[in-house]
Amino acid sequence: MRLTFSGGVHPREAKDATKALPIEAFEAPQVLVVPLLQHIGAPARAAVKAGDKVAKGETIGEPGGFISAAVHAPVSGTVSAVEPRLGPGGRKIMAVVIENDGEDRWADGTNVKRDTSSLDADTIRNIASDAGLVGMGGAAFPTHVKLSPPDNKPIELLLVNGAECEPFLTADHRLMLEEPERIAFGAQLAARAVSAARIIFALEDNKPDAAETLEKAASKIPSATVVTLPTRYPQGAEKQLIEAVTGRQVPSGGLPMDVGVLVQNVGTCAALQDACAFNVPLIERITTVTGPSAGRPANLRVRIGTLYEALFERVGFAGAPRRIVMGGPMMGMAQGSVEVPVTKGTSGIVLLDSVPGDVWRACIRCGKCVRACPVSIVPSQISVFLERGYVDEANEIDMLDCIECGCCTYVCPARRPIVNWIKAGKAELAERRAREREGAK
C-alpha cells in the first residue's frame, strides 16, 4: 500500500546544494537579539534588564502563560538592552539584546549529565517547559503543551516528523543523518511523556540515506518503526502526515490527539533529549541557508538570536537576492530586512533571485487547485468569493479548514493569490467574531 494523502504538489526540490553538506557550527556573533516571542501563544516576560550579566543557558524570559515558552541566553555576556526589535513576522517585538563576551560560560546546573531512566511523564513535561522547547518544524508551538493531552484523549502513537517536504531545506535531513541517536532518544522520552505505545519515524523517499541511519537508531527501540513516504508537498504538514501514515483524518477544527496521535518534529525530539539528558535549554538550532542567491549555501548550527546579516557574511551572495524567506518557499515568511534574528522556528533561510509577479487574472476554473488541495476544499471557489469580499460565503464552503500550505497558489495558472486572500478572510472572520463577543458582554 502506498502511504500518502490526497492532493499535494511536487515543486522542484532544490535540495542538492546543501543535502550533502555536513552541519557546520556557526560561531556566535558579537551581538545577539533574542526575541521574547518566538512561538505561538503569549510572549515570555523578560527576566533580565539592561546591564545584567547573563550566563549561557540562563533563563532570560519566563513563560507568559500556559501556552507560552521560556527563553534562554544563547551566549554568556551582558544584556545591553531589552527593547522592541524587528522580528521575523515583520513587526517589532520585545527582545533581549546580549553583548557576547566570547567565553561561552554555562549557567549553574546546565550542561550537566542527568540520568533519564527515572524521569516520569510530569518531569519530562516540566523539563520541556523549563527548556523553552517549541516545535522546530516551523510552527513553533510550545512542546510541553503538546505533551499534555487531557485524560480523555489518550495518545496511542508518536509520529516523528522527518518529512521536510519544503523545497530547499535540508536541516532535518542532515540532523537525521548525523545525529539519529539524539532523535531516537528524544522520541522515546516524548513517547514516555504521553504514554504512547508506538513510535513511527516518517520521512520522504528522497532521503534514503537518512532512512537508513534512522532505521539503525530505531532498531534499538522495540516499539519503533521507520516509514518512507512518497516525496510530495505538504507531506510534513501534521494532518497530512497523520493521514498518510495511519489513514486517519483529524476532525475539522480538532487536533491530532483527537485521533490518538502526537506529532513531533525530529529537531524537537533532539532538543528534548538535550534538555532531559544534559539540562541544556533550546539555545541553538540547525538552519539551512540556501537558495539561488546564496553564494556558499550551508547547513549551520546557529545560536538563537543570531542576525541574518551575520549568517550572510558566512554564506555570501550570488547576485542580489530579490527575496529573503524565513522557512521554506511554500510557507515561509518574506523578510524585509537582514537585521532579523534566527528564532527557534527558523528551519531555513532561502535567498530567492526571482519573485512571483503580482498580476493575477480571473479564475478559469481549471481545477488544478482542487486537485492539489490536501484538505479537499475548493480553493478556486473560495478565491472567487474572497476576491469580492464575500467572507461568509467562503466560510460556508470550509475556508477555515485551509491549512495555508500554498499548493493552490503554487499551481494556479491565473496567478491568483489564493492563500493570501484566505489568510485575510480568516483574519476578518476572527476579528468579526471577537467584535461579536465584545458586543455580547
Add this chain to the structure above:
Amino acid sequence: MSQGEDLSRLSVATSPHIREEEDISAIMWWVVAALTPAALFGVWNFGWYAAAVVVVAVVSAAVAEALWQRICGTAVMISDGSAVVTGLLVGLVLPPSVPLYVPMVASGVGVLIGKQLFGGLGCNIWNPALVGRAFVQIAYPQHVTLSVWPVLRGSSLSRVLQDVRHAGDGSAAHEVVLGATPLAEQAVGSLAATDGVAEAMYPSVWALFLGNIPGSIGETSALLLLIGGLFLIWKGYINWKVPAVFLGTLFLFAAFVPTWKIPTGEDIVAPSWWFFGMYQIFAGGAVIGAFFMATDMVTTPITSSGQVIFALGCALITALIRLVGHGFPEGVAYSILLMNTATPVIDRYTRPRTYGTVKK
C-alpha cells in the same frame, strides 16, 4: 553588506514564494496546438476554402476580443490565446461550404455575447464557440444545418444514404449536402463503386475513424482529434473520464437502438449494432465535442465526479436529440450547451468532502 550587494530591492509578500511555470496562455496555446492536426487535416480534406473559413473565424474572434477590451479600457489579452481557441473551435465545427460571413458572425457572437458580456474569460456560462455555432445554426440554417453530416435519426438515415448515393452521381445535392471535396468525392465514389454489396452503402468504420468523410471542417478525423485529446490528457488539462464516459455512453445507447426498424428499401439494409454505435461516435461532432468542448475548463464542472456527471448528461442528451428528435440532426453542440447551463448546479452538489469532516 560585506559583498556590497544591493538589498534595498527586497520584496515582501505572503507565501508561497515560488510558482509553477504554467500560466493561462501556456494552457491555451497547447490547446491550439492539440487542435492543429485536425484543422490541417480538414484543410487537406476539404480544400483551401476550408482554410479560409477557419482563418476568418480565428481572426474575427481575436479582433472582437481586442475591440471589446479596447472599448472597455481593460488590458487587451489576445496573447493569452483564449480568443484564438474560441475562434479555432468555431471554424472547426462549421461546414466547409459556408459563406465567409458565417464564421465571422459566429466568432463575434461567441466572443462578445458568449464570453465578454459575462465578464470575460472565466466568467462565461456557456462555451463561447458553441454559443456562436448555435447562433448561426438558427440565423443561417440554409448554410449550416443542411451540410451537417450525418443525419442520424432512423428514418432519416436512409434518406442521407440516398443523398450520399445521389451525390456519387454528381448531382447538385452533392454540392449542398457534402461540400465538394476531392476526398469526400473519393469516399462517395467508393461507395458507389461497390453499390452491389449492401454493406458498402455505409462508409467503413475505418474511413469514419481516419476522417476522409464529409462533415464539419475539423470534426471528421477521429484519429487526429484523439491524438490531440490524448496529448491534453497527458498534459493534465483534461480529465480522461470525460471523453471516455461521453463516447462510451453514446456508443452503448446507439448499440441498443433497434436499427432493424429502419425502413429498408430495395438497396437499403439496416446497419449492424456495431456499425451504428461506431457511426454515432465517429461520424458527427462527438469526438471533437468530447475531447475539446465537454472538457472546457470554464464552462464544465470543476471536480472529477462533477465532470463525469456532465459527460454522462452530454451523451444522453446527444443520443436523445439525434435518435428521437428531428429538429436538429446533430446533438453534440446542444447537449454540451445544455449541460453548461447545469454546471453551477452540478458544482454545488459535487463538492469534495473536506478533510476531517463528515459528508453533509
Add this chain to the structure above:
Amino acid sequence: MSETSALVILIAAIFTNNILLANFLGMCSFLACSRQLDTAVGLGIAVTFVTGFTTALNFLVQRVLVTLDLEHLTYIAFIAVIAAFVQFVEMLVERISPKLYYSLGIFLPLITVNCAILGTALFMVIRRYNFVQSVGFGFGAGAGWALAIILMAALRQKMGYSNVPRPFQGVAIAMIVTGVMAMVFMGFAGMVNIQ
C-alpha cells in the same frame, strides 16, 4: 394524440415543452425564488409533488364533473383541489421536515397561486389526456418547472460573482441569459410534439 405514451409526455414536459420556458407559466415565483439554490431546490420539489398529484386528482374531478354535466365548474373545482392539496402538503412538510418548512416560508402557500399548476391541469383537459398520460404530464411539468428554477438559481448565484460589465448588470444580463437559454433549449425543438 391519445396514443402518445405517458413516458414520452413526461420527457417532453420536462425538456421540449417546458411549462416555464415554453409556456411562460409560473413566472412570478420563478423570478422571486431563484436567488438561493437551496430554496429553489425545496420549492422545485414541492411544486413537482403538488403538480403531479393535483393533476391526477383534477383528472378524476373533471371526469366526475363531465358525468354530472357540471363542466362549467371545472375552473373553480380545479382551484379548490389545488388549494386543498397545498394545504395538505404544507401540514405534511411541517410535520416531516420543519427545517424545509421554515426555509420555504411564505412560498409554500404561494404554490397555490403558481399558475403553472393550474395551467398543467387545463392543458391536460385541452389535450384530452387519459389518466396515465395526465399523471405523466403532471409530474413532467412539475419536474420541468423545478429543473428550470434550479438551473436559474445556480446561474444567478454565479452571476453574483462574475465580472459582468457595469451597463449589463442586473436585468440586462438576465435577459441575455434567458435568451441564450432559450436558444440552447431549441436543441430539443421538434423532438416530441405534444401540442
